Amino acid sequence: MPKGKNGKVFEVSLRLDSPEKGNAEILLNALVNAGVSPEEIVECEQWPYIDFSVYFRSLKKAQVLKKKMRALRLRGIPTRLKILHKNDWQTKWQEDFKPFCLTRRFSVIPVRFKGKRRFPGRISLFLDTELAFGSGLHATTRFMAGFAERCAGRYRSFLDIGTGTGILAMIAFKCGAQDVAAIDLCRDAVGVAKKNFIRNKCSSIDIRVADANKYRTSKKYDFVAANLITQDLLGLGKKIVQLVRPGKFLAVSGISYNSYDRFRQDFAKYPLRCLKIEKSEGWAALLYKKIGSR
Ligand SMILES: C[S@@+](CC[C@H](N)C(=O)[O-])C[C@H]1O[C@@H](n2cnc3c(N)ncnc32)[C@H](O)[C@@H]1O
Structure with missing residues (x-):
């Protein structure tokens, strides 16, 4: 996640409350068409919602994306801009990242759960993801x-x-x-x-x-x-x-x-x-x- 001046990060997020495949796809395409690289889109399922977020160092860039998304008038999909202060963004992602089963043989255990959680029969992968893509989610x-x-x-x-x-x-x-x-x-x-x-x-x-x-x-x-x-x-x-x-x-x-x-x-x-x-x-x-x- 990019760090802005004074440790601030600007989060633009769109919330989908009907997580059907088609809707998610339309939303992803809308973000890509607005100039966001697919790699920059962070998807977070918080049943019954899915949030799609993009993070910026610059408030101006975040505001441009918010404006573009709002202009599309996607029905029932609110666009929000939030300022995350240093402590917020450092902890937000870590809090959302919980142990889960990735495949039949492997589970992912965030490092803070090491020794506290395991899935019997699966190989645990202990992961720190703070500065890299690839949590398995x-x-x-x-x-x-x-x-x-x-x-x-x-x-x-x-x-x-x-x-x-x-x-x-x-x-x-x-x-x-x-x-x-x-x-x-x-x-x-x-x-x-x-x-x-x-x-x-x-x-x-x-x-x-x-x-x-x-x-x-x-x-x-x-x-x-x-x-x-x-x-x-x-x-x-x-x-x-x-x-x-x-x-x-x-x-x-x-x-x-x-x-x-x-x-x-x-x-x-x-x-x-x-x-x-x-x-x-x-x-x-x-x-x-x-x-x-x-
Ligand atoms: C989508 S992530 C994949 C991470 C992980 N392999 C996974 O499957 O979750 C893509 C990664 O490729 C790296 N990357 C992008 N272009 C690359 C290139 N030309 N050469 C080497 N690495 C590259 C990025 O820095 C990023 O860490």
Whole structure:
């Protein structure tokens, strides 16, 4: 979350009180059309509501978004602007983040619950998410976690492009991958992921600050995971596909419904066979197998 002057953060939030898939999708598209990157939208379910929030350092920018959203006159969806003082925003997210079951095999336990809460039969992932994306609450992460779990035992090496908290790299490691690498262009995220690896006994994961666009390696991986925004996936497509060992897996996520067709058409040029598609809450993810011999 960005810190503004005097530690202030400006939150623009829209509240949906009928959490049907269609409504959430319309709202997400409206935010994206107003210039918000899908990555910046924080979704928080507080039954019976879903809040979609965007955070700014600048009051002016927050006011512009509020004005744009209000101009759309979305019926029954109020737009609010709130000033979060330092203590508010530091605690707000942490308070909302509670232990939960992520997949059949994994649960997420925020670090403050370590030793206090566990889900029998599931592997606990102890997570600090303060400065990085990847709590597992977002559909895009959940889809990827499911793919990594589903393919467990069929990959030995794993590359997590845009690792955020490191959640997918840790799942791969705990699913038996012995050679796990993770990159992120955000230094803060890499710092958080490193600590998460230590607290989850995954210290052998090779992690570094790197921009996927400039990442050079001749190595090929059995599983490449990339939960990025569609535009980045399209730009990085050739490179990402080259990193996958033939016969092995590529999982991509972060594709909003309105860019899904464009994504499918673009990725049709690569030697990939689609094995599984996940779609929910305005987001899509795909699991591919690389075909051919190169
Ligand atoms: C949507 S988050 C995904 C985090 C986590 N892997 C997950 O699935 O929840 C995307 C992450 O990719 C990083 N990222 C974006 N573009 C990147 C690039 N070109 N190279 C490396 N990392 C990138 C961002 O900093 C962010 O941490």
